[in-house]
Amino acid sequence: MIVTKTVKLCETFSSIQGESSYAGYPCFFIRLTGCNLRCSYCDTEYAYAEGEEVEVTELLKKARESGLSLVEITGGEPLIQEGAFELVTRLSDSGFQVLVETNGSVDITRLDPRAVAVLDVKTPGSGMSEKMDFRNLYRLRPNDEVKFVITSKDDFLWSVEMVNRYSLPQKRVLFSPAKGYIEPKQLAEWILKERLSVRLNLQLHKFIFGDKRGV
Known part of the structure; x- marks a missing residue:
């Protein structure tokens, strides 16, 4: 007997991808419920439960009906749900480019290799840095991306140290200013001063739609 897996779903919607190297592309979002962390700057607390x-x-049906080829699975933390791994594989089998945004606390080795993991490295300012599984930085595949959400100059310096310690310049590295903590201009100036080979990552969807949910 075939058992169909389920996931606890918070919401689905189509929007413009706002982050990562895929920013600007139309994307179908699948937001799963639940998170094992409580970051200080979290903007999706409604997804906790x-x-x-x-x-x-x-x-899969909803993704096909969206008419889009890019799908992001996010949360919360999607990988705390067993069904998320099957969802990623089934979407990949169906020809979708799948992005998985994960908080770095769950082993990513089980992710289908066709998917792109966007690994959010928790800085000290998040209050969750000690929950990170830093071994994931050695588990990154060639197309995976690494994101640092930065709340302060201390976070910035810590992130630069992590980039160097784990040889991350060879990867796609994203530095994102935490809204309400530092301005994008400030982070841009720090990146330029250090001559870093990282991408300034802004939440493009919020510039377009504001802080609305489901966009």
Whole structure:
């Protein structure tokens, strides 16, 4: 007997991808419920518990109906749900380019190699740095990306140290200013001063749509 996996779903929506090297592309988002961390700057607290069980096959149908080829699975932390791994594989089998935004606390080796992991390295300013599984930085595949959300100059310096310690310049590295903590201009100036080979990562969707949910 085939058992169809389910996931606890918070929401789905189509929007412009706002982050990563895929920023600017139309994207279908699947936001799963639940998170094992509580970051100081979290902007999706509603995803901690809100949602309902949905079959993976139903989400495949929704992705196809979106008419888009790029799909992001996010949360919360999607990888704390067993069904998320099957969802990634089934979407990849169906020809979608899949991005998985993960907080770095869960082993990424089980992720389908066709997917792109966007690994959010928790800086000290997040309050969750000690929850990181830093071994994930050695598990990155060639197309994976690494994101640092930066709240202060101390976070910036810590992030630069991590980039060097784990030889991350060879990867796609994103430095993102935490909204309400530092301005994009300030982070840009620090990046330029240090001559860093990183991408300034802004939440493009918020410039377009504001802080609305589901965009």
